[in-house]
Every structure is written in structure tokens, then in C-alpha cells.
Amino acid sequence: WNLKTFHELTATEIYHILRLRSQVFVVEQQSIQQDIDGKDMNATHLIGIQSSSSSSPPSSPSSSFEIIAYARLFAPGVIYDKEAAIGRIVVSPSCRGQGMGQALVREAMERCGGLYGFGVDIKIGGQTRLRSFYEGFGFKQYGEEYLENGTPHIPMICTRSSSPSLPSSSSQ
Numbered sequence: 001w002n003l004k005t006f007h008e009l010t011a012t013e014i015y016h017i018l019r020l021r022s023q024v025f026v027v028e029q030q031s032i033q034q035d036i037d038g039k040d041m042n043a044t045h046l047i048g049i050q051s052s053s054s055s056s057p058p059s060s061p062s063s064s065f066e067i068i069a070y071a072r073l074f075a076p077g078v079i080y081d082k083e084a085a086i087g088r089i090v091v092s093p094s095c096r097g098q099g100m101g102q103a104l105v106r107e108a109m110e111r112c113g114g115l116y117g118f119g120v121d122i123k124i125g126g127q128t129r130l131r132s133f134y135e136g137f138g139f140k141q142y143g144e145e146y147l148e149n150g151t152p153h154i155p156m157i158c159t160r161s162s163s164p165s166l167p168s169s170s171s172q
Contacts, residue, residue, distance in 0.1 A: 001107050002047045003073075006040055016067040017045065024090045025149075033149035039079075039087070043072035044115060046108050048091075048100070068092040069104040075116050083121040083157065084112045105137055109158070121159050128152040 009017070021035050048069030069092065074085040086108045091100045112122050126134045128145055131154060139156040146153055 001111075002049060003111055004045050004047070006043065006045065009045060013047065013067070016065070017047065017070055020067050020070055020092060021088060021090055024093070025088075028093065029151060031149045031151055039074075040072065042078050043074055043087075044111075046071045046073055046104070046111055048104060048107075050095075066092065066094075068095045069100050071104055071108045073108060073112055073115065076120055080123050083123045084116045085123050086112065087124065089124070101133070102136075105134070109137060113160070119160050121157055123155065123157045125153045126156045128154050131156075 004013070018035065025031060025035055026033060046069075047067055050066050050068045052064040052066070069090070071089045072087045074080075074087070076082050076084050079085040079087075086105075089101075089104060089108070091104060109122060112120065122139075124134065124139060125148060126139065129152070131141065134156055138158045140158075141154045142157050143155040146155075
């Protein structure tokens, strides 16, 4: 896993991030939307990378890599007043069914704790169809369902003091 601010990302990394987000959120989910929403510059980017060549680091122009998982992390005060936020949670279609979604959410929650404090609550706008998936991490719906770019979503919060232990990587 790599964790970078927007200004630390290379042009190649930004390209691969936007490519994955477009592949899933626009093409696969058939949701015509402006994915570039102005929030990327205020986020910390969690990136799961699969290298095809172990001799070059992912930021090297000669490296060959694929971003297979991604999420944006936001400090309290950026999206919500008191809570941290996780957004644009996405796993490459080629890596689904292998526990990568669980690994991504678990890592995102751990990184939020490390960056913003382990007692800070986390909010997400989760796709309604993934409610039980997010509930497995301690998230609970706190508001009404809404449409985001034509896709049903629900506001969810994980109250850190009452959240269960995160699923371990062995439970994938």
C-alpha cells in the first residue's frame, strides 16, 4: 500500500488512479459523471499497486504497474466538521473476489486512525447495495438513501469507540 498527498503523486499515478475510477464508476456502473470533483487535491490517496516488474519502483517512468485498489482519505474538517471521510473506494474488476475490497477498507480505516487519531469517527457515502459489506467494518446508516450520479447511496458512520475489531486479513 502507498499513501500519498495529491502533490506527492506522479503524473503516471494520477493517470492510473483516474483510469481505474473511470473504468468502474463511469463505464462499468454506467453512470455518466464528472469524477474529477475538485476534492482530490485535499485528499490523502491510498493506493494498492500490483507491479509487473519488481526491478523498478512504481513512480519510475520505466516501471510497469497497475493500480488495483484505491480510496481517498479526508481529514476531519475537509468534508465533515468533526469526522474523517473515506471516498472513491474502488477495486479493479480483475482483483475482485479475492478479499481485496476488505483489505482496502481495513487499510483505509487503519490509515485514517494513524493520520487523524484512532478515536476519530469515519463517514462514508456507501452504495446502498454494499450496506452489509460496510456494516462488517462497524459502519451504520445514519440518514436517508440518496442518489449520487444515479446510483443509490446511504450515509454511513463508523463510531470508532464502538466499532468492532476490523476483520483480519485471514478472514478474506
